[in-house]
Amino acid sequence: MSARAPLSALRRFVLGAPALWLLLFFLAPFALVLKIALSKPAIAQPPYEPTFSLADGWHAFLDKLGALSFDTFDLVISDDLYLSAYLSSLRLAAIATLLTLLIAFPLSLAMARAPKHWRMALVMLAIAPFWTSFLIRIYAWIMLLKEEGLINKLLLSLGLISTPLSIFATEGAVLIGIVYSYLPFMILPLYNALERQDPALLEAASDLGATPFTSFWTITVPLARSGIFAGVLLVFIPAVGEFVIPDLLGGSDTLMIGRTLWNEFFDNRDWPTASAVAIFLLVLLIAPLMIYERQQMREAAR
């Protein structure tokens, strides 16, 4: 566009301010997580050793470097508890993502087909729950799902069941919680992708002899690919590391890695192990994260 000098002082500030912030408060911390994962737990403040400090001389630094070990990593890889937690998290996140997709798709489709002047309002309505407190929304489901909760009360009073269902404190409750909380994240990209589709495409397909069913699977869904992709990643990746939902809605046997991390950190005060858990979680998520980043780049290029 216009021929201006690429990095004037103003530009350096505009780019530098957020860049520095992110480097300092997002990227640098991860280096620390790695370092602490290599440390040993200690009854001290902070509860790990060795601790590096600027006062160390070069020798002290090397000594402390030698004290770092991969013990925690060994533990995390070999111990069944962690392994099951990772697997269970991936499994639950995957199921929840699929359910969210199945519920969000028809909803987004209906929103995209609505008359133009409704659409903005519908989108606002779909997003509005996101603005209310996350915690509150989970709390609502506790109210609903407990044995003495509202759903059981309703079903009992209607005579549909004779003993209360125990949904609360099971994986089922956690799934409901994840689906409910992350639904707006799936609806938005799906809606955007579907809304962009020209309705004339389906009319053309119908004109050429396709049934609504065929049109849906051969036209609507493939064209919404980018939206599906974005929605799936936006739900799956954070869901894997969820803590609040399994903690409040799940039972003691509901294993999710976010909870494990929390327990190691706050209850066992084992910072090195918690850090190792975090590192592995990150490693697990690297692939989907990279895919997500690539998606973003492609969207931005359009």
Added chain:
Amino acid sequence: MKRGLTSAHLAILAAGFAFLYVPIALVVLYSFNASRLVTVWGGFSTQWYVSLFANEQLLQAASISFRVALASAALSTVLGTCAAFALQRFGRFPARTFFSGMLYAPLVMPEVIIGLALLLLFVGLGIDRGFWTIVIGHTTLGLCFVAIVVQARLSGFDRSLEEAAQDLGASPARTFRAVTLPLIAPAMAAGFLLAFTISLDDFVIASFTSGPGSTTLPMRIYSQVRLGLTPEINAISTLLIGIVGLSLLAATVINRLKAPSAH
């Protein structure tokens, strides 16, 4: 082929939105429940709202949460807007991919990881945890959201408007103030609101980055919920919902008003 909604579509919309809103409506409804047992309806009462205002801890936590949200939303908006401009207007600067990668990552990363990392940073640097460390944590998350909202607005921005302003004699600085800024202001406001809500609502990051004396509202609510359901929680939830709902309404109304006004 009929354009517009079929009855099936309407049914789906109704079911979908019912699913989204019924739980929230129930929270609000049961905040007026006279009975202490949250799920047993004992008549209409506003007693829990009254006792709320006597609950020092909750009020203290609410105050901290609001101040944190205000501070972090303000910082997020400034930093996020800068980031959006950098990505949208600076072309292919060195390390651009790296920068945008850093910008999008916090959006999807599980909060426990971000929280843990931040805490370790503060401990490693010897920074005492308290009000400002929570602000830092929330700003880091919020700035990404603001960047997305502002960037979306910038990408659809008609550059010829800025060229026209310059053509008519406005220097680049005046052009920014007279043309660019007013036109992206709604997006910045939406970003601020978004960052504010995210901060107000956040539990995980606050738990990791807070210190003694800086317990936020979600942290309080969480610890009470673990102990059991009480109608007071319903009451404060309803209040929070009300506040957010009202600000959303205000934002929409302000946007509508801006359109035909003279100045």
Added chain:
Amino acid sequence: MGGAPLLRLARVTKAYGDVVAVRDLSLDIPANEFFALLGPSGCGKTTLMRLIAGFETPDDGRIYLDGQDITDLPPHLRPINMMFQSYALFPHMSVEQNIAFGLKQEGRPRQEIIARVEDMLRLVQMVGLGNRRPDQLSGGQLQRVALARALIKRPKLLLLDEPLAALDRKLRHDTQFELMQAQRETGTSFVVVTHDQDEAMVMAHRMAVMRAGTIDQIGAPREVYEEPATRHVAGFVGETNFFEGRVIQYMPGGVEIETSKGLKLEALCRQHPAIGAKVTISIRPEHLRLSAPGVFSNNGGAGEILDHVFREGLSSFRVKLDTGDLVHVRKSVSEGGVQHARGERVFVSFAPEHARALLT
């Protein structure tokens, strides 16, 4: 129009990566002239316009306005204004505020601004609509506000980017005359950038026909039409028929060529090509004669009428010659004797003084 030109471009070059948009281009535009930059998309006319306005800086060459070198001057300091193709009216300001914007940047006193805005509204016939917002205006109204906004600063030069492109036909017609009138009344030089040769021909005093970064020809519309300098100009400005062949002999003022299919045709020629050189003859549809077979046999070819279209007082014929060439003949109804039916055999011919032989 003697003396120094108002705008002078001296050997201006601008490239984007490997693509050279404007190549070693020189151009003079005097004061008080309606000038058109005409060319197909991709010819560099938009780049040239942006160079003049200041939104791009040339890689090479200089730009002078009224003798002053403005090459390095940023757009907001140039006494040149532009009317954008999309109008670029500020959506958050009223019509009055939009028009007043330029004067506000100059720091003019409030009373003066109010008075001049009133004058402008009168000039573009938008009196009483000052409080409206751009989203409440029609296409024609938007354009008038855009024009007013640019003219109120009394620029030395006004650039107009495809000013009629967004208007429907009837409106386009009226607007053409409004623009010409505005140019006369203000005395500002207007430079219209367009791909529509009709626009250029109607409005401009002089036009430049561009191709691939350079100017093929500059002249008054009539001159460019009747004496095209290149194939590109002949084909782009108005309609024409081309015959390609090699020079077989010289004629007074021109040459005779023979096409690959054996047609022998004569035309005027401004240059002096060698015998055997490849040359293209351009002959406009209105200069072609249709006669019954046998009446004429010179400077033309026999053929059959493919179709006949009647439009706005003109009869258009497509004729396929026996040689395979397809030609377009146009006659106005008032010339009479143009009853030819489909399938009819005719002889198409022309007078050499109406045709031009072109080398490039």
